[in-house]
Amino acid sequence: MxxxxxxxxxxxxxxxxxxxxxxxxxxxxxxxxxxxxxxxxxxxxxxxxxxxxAGGGGDDGPAPDGGSDLPKASIPAQRITDLEEAAKAAGCELKEQLPSEGNDHVEGQVTSYKTNPPTSGPHNITPAQDGEYSVGNEPEKENWVHTLEHGRILFQFAPGTSTSDQAKLSALFNEDFSGSNGYHQLVFQNNTEMPFKFAAVAWTNYVGCPGPLNSETLDTFRAFRAKYVDKGPELVP
Structure with missing residues (x-):
């Protein structure tokens, strides 16, 4: 060597x-x-x-809180399973196999991500935890970029998204997938000023959608999740 x-x-x-x-x-x-x-x-x-x-203790960043008890929502069953077909039907922007921006561990904020939402690059040493995050409790981008390296799927919604649409993403998160609910997924409000209403993100891949959060958009997210979950360079259970 x-x-x-x-x-x-x-x-x-x-x-x-x-x-x-x-x-x-x-x-x-x-x-x-x-x-x-x-x-x-x-x-x-x-x-x-x-x-x-109630006890206090140290703080290792925000933890998922189940979306702060969002109302239950019913979403239509999947009809379109092909990712490209679903994205086209929903009017979403699909970007796949983007160049990796590296995976260095850094302290403080990162301002050099080349995509929005970010799909790779320098990140905090502590990854955000799997789960649903309520508005105002979302993890910092440096923490959630780290989760992408571990093969996670991130469903993000823009600030101002209605509670009913947040509840639909919660229902998507809680679908039976890979033998469990919420398997290797996070749902939270976007904090990078992305130019989309909704987005699904994986390591070096994303799909950004203008809305509404209809059956075509939900099918796009399902197909994206199925294709890219556990595809990060460092899979961590």
Whole structure:
């Protein structure tokens, strides 16, 4: 192996070690927050009551909150399974196999992404967690770009999107897919001022749609999800 190849391999191993350490620390922080919710047994006259004290703890970034109890929505079953056909029917912009912008771990904000929404590039060492995020609780772009590297599918909606449309994306998220609900997916409000009303994003791929969030758009997102889930360069369960 050449010295250049050895150096490249060493950098890759270092990135993986840093990532594993960061994810371990994030998991420990989440466990500590759960432990921080202390249940105090209170002896009361005529019986025993319980008082629950909400715990604090460290902060490793926003966590999914189920979309803050969005109303239930019913969405039509899939009709179009071909991604290109669905995107054309919905009037969406499909961009596939875009050049990778790298995967370096950085601190602070990144302003150099070449696509909007971003599909690859420098990112925070801590990936955003799978799940649904309510408006105002969405992860920073540097965290959600990291999830793309792990093969996740990101469904994003523009600021000002109605609660009913958010509920439709929640229903899409909770469909049975790959044997479970919400498998390797995130849903949140876009925070990069993307030029679309709705978008689905994967590593070096995206489809951006103008709306409405009708059956054709939902089929586009289903086909995109089926094609690109778990296709990132570093698949993490």
């Amino acid at each position: 050449s010295s250049r190849q050895e150096e490249k391999e060493a950098r890759r191993r270092e990135r993986q070690a840093q990532q594993a350490e960061a994810e371990k620390a994030a998991a420990n922080a989440r466990r500590m927050r759960l432990v921080g919710g202390v249940v105090v047994a209170v002896l009361a006259v005529g019986g025993i009551g319980a008082a629950v004290v």
